[in-house]
Amino acid sequence: MAKPGSPQAIQRLVEDFYVPLYRYAYRLSGSSTDAEDLTQEAFCKAQQHFGQLRDASRAKPWLFSILRNAYLHRARADRQQPCVSLEGIGDLAEPLPAQLPDLDPERLQQALNDLPELFRTPIILYYFEDFGYREIAEQMDLPMGTVMSRLARAKAFLRSRLVDAEAHALANGRVLRRATDGL
Amino acid sequence: MDCKTARLLLDFARPLARELEAEEAADLERHLDHCPDCHSRASAERQLDVCLGKAMRQVDVPAGLREQVLARLETARGDWHRQRFAHVARLCAAAAALLMLSWAGWYWVREYLVASIDTQRVANAVSNDATEDPRIRTEKALKDLGFETPLSPYLDYSLLAGPPALTELPGYPGRKVPMLVFARNGRVARVYLIAEKAIPKDAPELTQGSSFKAELLPSEGERYRFLVIHDGDNLNWLLPPVQRAA
Numbered sequence: 001m002a003k004p005g006s007p008q009a010i011q012r013l014v015e016d017f018y019v020p021l022y023r024y025a026y027r028l029s030g031s032s033t034d035a036e037d038l039t040q041e042a043f044c045k046a047q048q049h050f051g052q053l054r055d056a057s058r059a060k061p062w063l064f065s066i067l068r069n070a071y072l073h074r075a076r077a078d079r080q081q082p083c084v085s086l087e088g089i090g091d092l093a094e095p096l097p098a099q100l101p102d103l104d105p106e107r108l109q110q111a112l113n114d115l116p117e118l119f120r121t122p123i124i125l126y127y128f129e130d131f132g133y134r135e136i137a138e139q140m141d142l143p144m145g146t147v148m149s150r151l152a153r154a155k156a157f158l159r160s161r162l163v164d165a166e167a168h169a170l171a172n173g174r175v176l177r178r179a180t181d182g183l
Numbered sequence: 184m185d186c187k188t189a190r191l192l193l194d195f196a197r198p199l200a201r202e203l204e205a206e207e208a209a210d211l212e213r214h215l216d217h218c219p220d221c222h223s224r225a226s227a228e229r230q231l232d233v234c235l236g237k238a239m240r241q242v243d244v245p246a247g248l249r250e251q252v253l254a255r256l257e258t259a260r261g262d263w264h265r266q267r268f269a270h271v272a273r274l275c276a277a278a279a280a281l282l283m284l285s286w287a288g289w290y291w292v293r294e295y296l297v298a299s300i301d302t303q304r305v306a307n308a309v310s311n312d313a314t315e316d317p318r319i320r321t322e323k324a325l326k327d328l329g330f331e332t333p334l335s336p337y338l339d340y341s342l343l344a345g346p347p348a349l350t351e352l353p354g355y356p357g358r359k360v361p362m363l364v365f366a367r368n369g370r371v372a373r374v375y376l377i378a379e380k381a382i383p384k385d386a387p388e389l390t391q392g393s394s395f396k397a398e399l400l401p402s403e404g405e406r407y408r409f410l411v412i413h414d415g416d417n418l419n420w421l422l423p424p425v426q427r428a429a
Contacts, residue, residue, distance in 0.1 A: 007260065014252050023242040036248060040255045047256055048263070103238035127232070127239040133195075148194060158235060 010047045017063050018043070020128075024064060027124045028071050030113040038074075042067040061131070065139055068121060075117065103162050111161040115154060122147050123154040184214040189221045193228060317341045321363065330361050330376060335409045337400045338374065339423045342367050352377075353412075367420050372413040382408045 021042060026035035045066050046053075053062050112120050121140060125131040133151075137144045184192075192211050195203050203211070215222045312320060317340035324346045325332065334340065344364040352360050352375055363374040382399070390397040398418060400409040411418060419427060 007256075010256055011253065014249060014256070018249050018252055019244050022244050022248060023240065026242045027239065032245065036245060036251065039248065040252050043252050043256055044259045047259060103234050105238045105241040108235070108238045124239065127236040152194070155231075155235070159231060162238075163231065163234070 006050075009050065010043070013046060013059060013063065014043060017060060020060070021063055021067055024124060024128065025067055025071070027109070027112055027128060028068070028117075028120065029074075030109050034074070038067055038070055041070045045070065061135060061139060064125070064131075068139065072117065107162060108158070111158055114161075115157060119150050119154040119157070122151050123158065126151055126155075184210045186214075186218060186221050189214045189218065190224065193221075193225055317343060321347060325361055325376075328361055330407070332376070332405055332407050333403075335400045335405065336403060336423070337418075337426070338363075338365065338409070338421055339427075342421065344371075365421055370413070370415055370420055372411050372415075372418070372421055375410045375412070376407040377410050379406055379408055 018039060022035055022039045025038040025042075026032060029035055029038060042063060046063055053059060112124070115123070118140075122136050125136045125139065131139070133144050133147055136151075137147045140147065189211055192203060192207060195207075215225050318334055321340050321343060322332075322334055325334075328347060328349055342365045344366040347361050347363050349359045350362045352358050361376045363376075365372045365374065379402070386399065388399050388401075395412050395414050398411045398413070400411060400418075402408060411421070413421075
């Protein structure tokens, strides 16, 4: 039975990381209730196995890794994983519109929920918490090339679901406005 | 740098990814400055990164989450201490049970598995002892008790009633000294071995009590003086046969 970390050291971890950890949990799980539970569970596990954290500067990736494992554990129990296919998604060869609209965070979450976890985790880490490719690869225990390939496909998927649709709607709106301006 | 390489490196050139060497990053920037096609692609990519990143980070953190986390940690710590206490208590109980079992086992072994005694073997051992010079035998027995000394030549050791024993010196509670018991024709004498240094130089050879006498045998340079307690007139009966005849 491992001795838990000192209350002061754990409290410092909570102060420093509860916000990014909750946001990561929310984007992973897509539910605020699950995100709260996952955040608490991650800190409890960190307290229980505090001795494993040899280097304090590695606290953030360590905590993120604990949270992801907790999430995967639950996800395996739920057996309700998204199964959207990324086969039809290419790279970002198509030109983007000159002015991108602001994206709706809720629609982003719906799109993330549809992504399999193997693609969702790297894209969240990539955009969200300034993890480099190397750190994402370490987190997921994957080669860097695989991480980059998954990132490219996940990014293309998000773009197709969010940006292209938004741009299309925006363009339609402009055309409609121009058409109705003359009336 | 050509366009193909530049587009490949764009993936590594995120502001936060820090995957490019400074020289590579500078080469890439120079290429982007001079290639409108790659520049527009890079700008679009960066714009997309900004848009997605901004939306990704827009997550409201519930009020009171920090307090909830700290409270749950406190509860978990309490549970850990309770489990730890229960664990230690279980260990102690197991150790106590083991100790009791060991004691019971040892007691049982001692009570029921004591090796049996063969009286013939005892008789043989005593007979063998009897063939040995009683003086030498007594010196060995004293050595086993931790008192290595030559014995006084003024005693007949064949008159010993038993092996030497550690016993309390009369009048000195708690002070144990070796004692020899001699017996002949109803007369008994106890001989105490007293360290030479414990006898004052001017101590009398013979001291008379109300019914017993205490008599110091002459010293022959031994480390111990032999103090004889007897109730007879003299110690002639204790002398070795040769000295008695003389």
